[in-house]
Amino acid sequence: MRTVIEPDHEIVCVDCGGTCYPLGWYPGDEPLDPGTVLPYRCKDCLDRWDIVIGDSTD
Numbered sequence: 001m002r003t004v005i006e007p008d009h010e011i012v013c014v015d016c017g018g019t020c021y022p023l024g025w026y027p028g029d030e031p032l033d034p035g036t037v038l039p040y041r042c043k044d045c046l047d048r049w050d051i052v053i054g055d056s057t058d
């Protein structure tokens with residue numbers, strides 16, 4: 001059985017506290033395999049964050 005994870009729809013930018021949205025993935029899209037790298041873009045400072053899906057390091 002295959003495990004899939006729905007990525008966070010938005011994350012908080014570590015640099016500026018702004019909101020980052022996934023690039024190339026939208027709410028309602030298919031969940032992703034654990035280990036998939038999903039880039040996020042901050043709407044405020046435009047920094048890019050590569051987030052590993054299913055990587056539960058808080």
Ligand SMILES: [Zn+2]
Nearest residue numbers: 013016042045
């Ligand atoms: Zn930012």
